[in-house]
Amino acid sequence: MSTPTDAPVGNSPYADSSGSFRRQGPRFADRIVAEPDGEGQWPAEPGRYRLVVSLACPWAHRSLIVRRLMGLEDAISLAIVDPLQDDRSWRFTLDEDGVDPVLRYRYLEEAYLARDPDHGTENGVSVPALVEESTGLLVTNDYPQITIDLGIEWAKYQRLGAPTLYPEGLREEIDAVNEGVFHDVNNGVYKAGFATKQARYEEAYTALFARLDELDERLEGRRYLVGDHITEADIRLFTTLVRFDAVYHGHFKCNRQKLAEFTNLWPYARDLYQTPGFGDTVDFDHIKRHYHQVHTSINPTQIVPLGPEPSVWLEPHHREELGGSPFGADGTPPEPLDGPLRPLPPLDM
Known part of the structure; x- marks a missing residue:
């Protein structure tokens, strides 16, 4: 999700001339799959990708849930951005020195620019985003496909008892x-x-x-x-x-x-x-x-x-x-989390 920031009162940056909201679709629709066989497909490999999310964003929240249900925490690392944005959109200001410890970026926009140097913030910097750790390149921000692929294409690395979220x-x-x-x-x-x-x-x-x-x-x-x-x-x-x-x-x-x-x-x-x-x-x-x-x-x-x-x-x-059961007849729940994903400091008074 990419959201407007600091817009003038009475104006929505996402509304067209008719007054209707218009959502930008994902621009980078590559996929991470078990067996790549063409352009725009990347191999599902543990330790290769970093999932960047905002805990505020409902579109990113989907991928966080699926990653956890599938037990992919050890296979795909996680970065959580600040819920507040500036004119460069999502930022890593919750991390030490404001830099993501793996990607070494201050802004998620940097991964977009690494993939496409002509990509400006006006084109949208959205979460969830999967980024290749070694190169810092954005792989995909295709939020509907990301969760389906996490549930299917990463089957080899999923936990025992993971549910089938998209049964044929x-x-x-x-x-x-x-x-x-x-x-x-x-x-x-x-x-x-x-x-x-x-x-x-x-x-x-x-x-x-x-x-x-x-x-x-x-x-x-x-x-x-x-x-x-x-x-x-x-x-x-x-x-x-x-x-x-x-x-x-x-x-x-x-x-x-x-x-x-x-x-x-x-x-x-x-x-x-x-x-x-x-x-x-x-x-x-x-x-x-x-x-x-x-x-x-x-x-x-x-x-x-x-x-x-x-x-x-x-x-x-x-x-x-x-009736029914959350994880299916043979499914089991994921292990409990150790604590909150990313607490925030108190609000300024």
Whole structure:
């Protein structure tokens, strides 16, 4: 995800002349695969690549969850950027001396420029990004494909008991669910939040809640969106849901109701949050600071709200009564994390 920084009040850098939000697609769509057989394909090799993410970004959060579910922590190293950005976008200011210890970069933009010297910040510097450690070259920022490939192409290096997130027999249904979720929910909250015309905002708002109502109904008698265990569809929806009440409800004006007021989506989201690999990769501090302090066109005071209370995510959900299992019949959970991924210093007073 690449987001606007320090935009003038009343103007969205991502809105077109009609007032509609427009998302840039991934420009670097190379793939890391088990057996490369053509241009734009890189070999899946442990220790070769570094995954760069923001804990604030829902698109990057997907890759963090999949890396953890697959047990690829030792195969692919992890870099976490500052949730705040400047005019060069994502930066490594959380690391000692503001330099990533592996890539030796101060800005993720440097990996983009190493790949394409003509690539400017105006073309987007987005996370997640996979970077070759030895050369510092950006390999791919193709966020939809990254998670699928982590689940399939890295099979040789995955942990025992890793789930199958994109099973062949369910791919058509998963793709159909993902298509609607992407346009109306994942991207829909941005369409509402960055719209600069009332009509465009209302269109996005209406489509968002129509889709959420449909998903709420779909989840009434089933634990997961597709099949009887977690798939790509659940991961892609979760990263928006977990940010909904903390950010999108107020900051992006998606305020018909809170996630916590949905009959089925709310316990479904809590079920996922309480599943290893999901809640332990969520950082509400990073999330709230990024949206409320970077999007100055929406929140010029940069005040970061204190709520909601994160402990509500740990309340019983009772979704296990619907059957199914998170990791499939033969799957197991990943090992617990040692602690928070990247704590932030206190907010300046």
